[in-house]
Amino acid sequence: MSEIVKAEGLTKVFNKHLTAVDHVSFSVKHGEIFGFLGPNGAGKTTTINMLITILKPTEGKATVLGFDIAKQNGAVRNVIGVVPQEYTADEDLTGLENILLCSDMYGIPRRIAKERAEDLLKLVELTEFKDKKVQTFSGGMRRRLELACGLINRPKILFLDEPTLGLDVQTRTATWNYIRKLKQEYGMTLFMTTHYLEEADSLCDRVAIIDHGKIVVVGPPEELKHSLGGDIITIGIKEDADVSELIGKVENVKEVKKENGSYRIKAENGEVTAPSIIETLRKNGYNVAKLSLTEPTLNEVYLEYTGKSMRDAEESPEAFRAQRMTMWRARH
Amino acid sequence: MSETNANSNSKLHGLWALTNRELKKWYKAPVIFALSIVQPILWMGLLGKALNIGALFDPNSGSFPPLMLSPPLTVGQQVQLGQYFSGFTKYMFGASDYFSFMAVGMVAFSALFTTAFSGMSVVWDRRLGFLNKALSTPVSRAVIIFSKVLSATLRSMFQAGLIVVIALAFGLQFGEGFNPLYILGVFAMMFLLCVGLSSLFIAITIRSTRMETPMAVMNLITLPMMFASNAFFPTRFMPDWLQTVAKFNPMTYTTDAVRQLLIFATDWGQVGTDFLYVGVFAVIVATMGIVLSWRFLSK
Numbered sequence: 001m002s003e004i005v006k007a008e009g010l011t012k013v014f015n016k017h018l019t020a021v022d023h024v025s026f027s028v029k030h031g032e033i034f035g036f037l038g039p040n041g042a043g044k045t046t047t048i049n050m051l052i053t054i055l056k057p058t059e060g061k062a063t064v065l066g067f068d069i070a071k072q073n074g075a076v077r078n079v080i081g082v083v084p085q086e087y088t089a090d091e092d093l094t095g096l097e098n099i100l101l102c103s104d105m106y107g108i109p110r111r112i113a114k115e116r117a118e119d120l121l122k123l124v125e126l127t128e129f130k131d132k133k134v135q136t137f138s139g140g141m142r143r144r145l146e147l148a149c150g151l152i153n154r155p156k157i158l159f160l161d162e163p164t165l166g167l168d169v170q171t172r173t174a175t176w177n178y179i180r181k182l183k184q185e186y187g188m189t190l191f192m193t194t195h196y197l198e199e200a201d202s203l204c205d206r207v208a209i210i211d212h213g214k215i216v217v218v219g220p221p222e223e224l225k226h227s228l229g230g231d232i233i234t235i236g237i238k239e240d241a242d243v244s245e246l247i248g249k250v251e252n253v254k255e256v257k258k259e260n261g262s263y264r265i266k267a268e269n270g271e272v273t274a275p276s277i278i279e280t281l282r283k284n285g286y287n288v289a290k291l292s293l294t295e296p297t298l299n300e301v302y303l304e305y306t307g308k309s310m311r312d313a314e315e316s317p318e319a320f321r322a323q324r325m326t327m328w329r330a331r332h
Numbered sequence: 333m334s335e336t337n338a339n340s341n342s343k344l345h346g347l348w349a350l351t352n353r354e355l356k357k358w359y360k361a362p363v364i365f366a367l368s369i370v371q372p373i374l375w376m377g378l379l380g381k382a383l384n385i386g387a388l389f390d391p392n393s394g395s396f397p398p399l400m401l402s403p404p405l406t407v408g409q410q411v412q413l414g415q416y417f418s419g420f421t422k423y424m425f426g427a428s429d430y431f432s433f434m435a436v437g438m439v440a441f442s443a444l445f446t447t448a449f450s451g452m453s454v455v456w457d458r459r460l461g462f463l464n465k466a467l468s469t470p471v472s473r474a475v476i477i478f479s480k481v482l483s484a485t486l487r488s489m490f491q492a493g494l495i496v497v498i499a500l501a502f503g504l505q506f507g508e509g510f511n512p513l514y515i516l517g518v519f520a521m522m523f524l525l526c527v528g529l530s531s532l533f534i535a536i537t538i539r540s541t542r543m544e545t546p547m548a549v550m551n552l553i554t555l556p557m558m559f560a561s562n563a564f565f566p567t568r569f570m571p572d573w574l575q576t577v578a579k580f581n582p583m584t585y586t587t588d589a590v591r592q593l594l595i596f597a598t599d600w601g602q603v604g605t606d607f608l609y610v611g612v613f614a615v616i617v618a619t620m621g622i623v624l625s626w627r628f629l630s631k
Contacts, residue, residue, distance in 0.1 A: 049464070052468040053467075053468060054464055054467045054468055056630070074470060077468060077469055077470040078470050080468070082465065082468040082469075084461050084464060084465050084468075085461065086460060086461030086464075087460075087461070088460060088461045088462045088464075088465040090353060090462070092356065092357050092360065092361065093353070093356065097356075100349075101349055101350075101353055102469070104345070104346050104348075104349030104350075105345075105346045105349065105350070105466060105469040105470070105471045106346075106469055106470060106471075107345035107346065107470065149465075153469075
């Protein structure tokens with residue numbers, strides 16, 4: 001089966017008026033890392049919760065490995081692994097006890113569970129801490145333990161909800177490596193949500209950008225970035241004159257915008273185009289004061305499709321918490 | 333990582349694992365375990381010894397109220413009063429002393445508090461995300477709820493046994509014709525009561541996301557349930573309206589059954605009625621609690 005997850009018009013409305021997920025359709029292919037990228041409150045967690053059968057969709061349907069998430073939820077639960085956003089490991093239990101608790105929830109016989117637990121502890125490099133209480137674990141260790149718990153039933157697909165939320169940069173990079181290892185060495189399919197642009201960019205084979213419950217675009221990060229039409233050159237000149245037209249005539253330049261006294265230029269092959277822009281300006285008697293060249297990031301992609309930057313869409317933590325409380329209450 | 337799952341798919345799998353997770357928090361934490369033992373001792377000491385109701389009716393105690401009358405009673409009157417009041421405690425509480433009466437009430441009392449905490453642990457699991465995690469596994473929804481009920485029940489039963497032992501050390505007197513096998517009856521009764529009570533508390537608290545809600549509910553429910561029953565005082569001396577309330581309170585029947593078994597001359601007809609009432613209460617409330625929670629969890 002090449003399509004592990006297939007969603008068609010999946011919708012979740014809380015409390016009859018709060019539409020968290022609005023008719024999303026997508027598919028996850030075998031062996032890929034598929035990412036849902038969007039700001040907090042965009043509907044990523046709600047989508048994942050429907051796929052892992054915690055929430056029932058209001059409308060639409062989805063299958064996981066061919067099983068309907070609403071009608072065959074028992075079958076779905078058996079073949080998926082879940083790594084939640086929160087640290088769910090029991091603090092009073094040791095690392096190993098937590099993994100065994102997870103295995104019991106899947107009804108895995110103890111003998112097999114113990115073998116698997118040893119392997120998984122080795123995989124996430126927690127073997128030497130397995131008999132320590134989780135209270136003593138660092139954030140990164142807890143994340144790895146969650147990963148191990150999510151793999152105990154040998155799932156065909158692993159769902160990760162914000163796998164590096166709240167981790168520092170180093171730990172985040174280390175966690176990425178564990179996730180890559182799962183894909184490369186075990187050929188696992190992974191579905192993850194994230195609101196970190198770099199994470200989606202460096203980990204995911206394909207990304208769906210989600211905003212206000214809707215998918216705005218899907219594709220491999222490289223392709224999405226490329227579709228914007230090349231690099232971005234920002235240039236400032238010493239003279240007080242409008243040179244937009246002049247720059248626009250340079251080869252490979254696709255678009256010029258004057259912003260706050262400098263020029264934002266979209267161009268293909270930025271490394272080659274930038275020097276020719278400088279050349280042209282100098283020939284016409286203008287002096288370049290500053291220049292920067294950036295390859296487009298997913299933030300530019302997000303900007304292109306939603307009209308706002310990811311960072312602006314990201315509300316303050318307080319506003320986010322308030323919104324989340326509303327979502328919680330709406331559930332009841 | 334993809335091979336066939338040879339997992340058991342029995343409807344009850346995971347029940348013991350989840351129950352034991354709760355119990356481990358208790359028996360593996362020495363402080364909490366010790367506190368759960370100290371608590372009934374304290375209560376028994378305070379309620380049974382500080383509220384020394386027995387002394388009020390005991391002509392041999394120095395604090396027998398008529399002795400403080402002025403002018404003082406004559407020796408003849410004292411003897412007469414003494415005869416009149418001897419056996420008064422027996423008439424009032426059905427036991428030879430108030431302490432025995434109250435200590436048995438303690439058994440149901442401790443169950444009330446222990447089961448109330450099972451409601452709190454559901455809220456914790458929700459807040460920490462463990463509940464969602466469990467819901468994404470093949471564990472049955474009913475098992476998730478029932479593991480909470482079962483762990484609270486097992487804890488309460490252990491505490492009940494402990495209270496009887498401690499009360500013995502403090503001077504509990506068994507009734508005539510007491511048989512050690514009756515203790516099993518006490519455990520059976522506790523089982524029924526705890527299953528009912530913890531299902532009730534879980535059904536009430538499962539929807540709340542904040543710690544404050546179950547606390548408020550606990551405070552609201554536990555004390556009235558305790559005092560509108562025969563746990564500390566015989567109901568027949570209460571005002572009519574309170575007697576009516578007590579008549580519907582499962583605590584009354586539990587306490588009565590435990591008293592019948594331990595300290596009264598056992599009236600088996602009464603014990604049967606008690607078991608029937610608490611049994612029906614447990615079945616109805618547990619079914620309701622599990623169905624309500626299940627429906628909520630399957631949203």
